Amino acid sequence: MATTIGTSAAAPPAADPLPELTNAEILRYSRHLILPDVGLAGQRRLKAARVLLVGAGGLGSPLALYLAAAGVGHLGLVDFDVVDVTNLHRQVLHGTRDVGRPKLESARDRIADVNPHVELTTYETRLTSANALEILGGYDVVVDGTDNFQTRYLVNDACVILGKPNVYGSIFRFEGQASVFATESGPCYRCLFPEPPPPGLVPSCAEGGVLGVLPGLVGTIQATETVKQILGVGESLVGRLLLIDALRMEFRTVKLRKSPTCPACGTREIRELIDYEQFCGVGAEPEGEAVAELAPRELAARRQRGDALDLIDVREPHEWEIGHISGARLVPLATLPAALHTIDSSRDVVVYCKGGTRSARAARQLREAGFRRVWNLTGGITRWSDDVDPDVPKY
């Protein structure tokens, strides 16, 4: 599972003497070496350090680039995704020519170019309760650059169990959060948010959008905290939550305290990793009856036959503006209850969104409101573009 490459020797455990720098490294890190709080000793500490980055996406990109450039001797990278063209507006670790390649491959190329002295271990796998303790166990600092709640709770609990600092960062649209969790005396992620929101309440970046430079801002803050953690300098974000608002360009911190009732770092009830999918309610069957599905090609055939259909787009107006299926009408999901009177219950109703999730919810609402002939367009406008009309842009 793990693949290690690199030209330098493996960093020794912390108890060993710090590794020496070669002349080439001394030259490369000269601006660090003349910096009083880093110096030769600090740079050797960076070379000895082992940092695990969970995620090679928006946050993982600046993290990997800056930590490699700074001379962290050993980086671990966990990701199982492939570079998609929609990643490129923010994931600066990957380039246009990398589209379709595993992210770990493009990361490996890029990191080797940024700093060939860095040893890199890649884990092309999803981090799970079965492998997390083993993977995290080999590192001094863990950096959370994941994109979902289940992995965030998993990383947190594993860090608390193993006693590893967890450098946290999270983003949504124009806002970010950062902190350092799970140090010996500090709070953990569960002290901040004891439980995750129900699935679907907080949209992902894929659903809700994110400002491309925002992970750059937050990821470099995480990289800074990681370097400070290794050097043991300055005042870390332990016990503080940094709130970043890119629209107002406001940075502020609030106090984070270790909760005495926290099951992870307080009462220590959590002694082993749990089922985080279940904890976060992921994969649970949605409430209510199943929704009838209609494939895009079937919809196209029915329209060609001249069937009288009410085709309803339940996305937001700004998504409609990007592109929509001709003949459809826009009724954003949130406004559906108020628009029920506009729907003729004697006609067949087909609802669609970007990928089929929101429209499934809309279809369920329509069924509950008494509409009997309701279909959800399978795969949404994305599949429509793939299977029926490529002139409709995918986004």
Place this chain on the structure above:
Amino acid sequence: MSVTLNLPTVLAKLAGGQRTLEASGATVGELVSDVAARYPELEPRLRGADGAPYPYVTYYLNDDDIRLSGGFAAPVRDGDEVIVVPAIAGG
């Protein structure tokens, strides 16, 4: 008694686009009730059907987590500031 309630952008759209609201009440819970009465769409994002705060929305009263000072029963004074911080997971 007037207290400032700061909302993240994602919730501001449910409060007529306002990021900062003036609210009145003697406790954080009363402030939330005051705001919920004025912006009904915001209410389910601020508190559960049982009236209690969610474990995934953290309230800071003058930069301190209210969970450690009585939750919604935490008393507020004129000029205090409350920040609402919902969990986000993007990366």
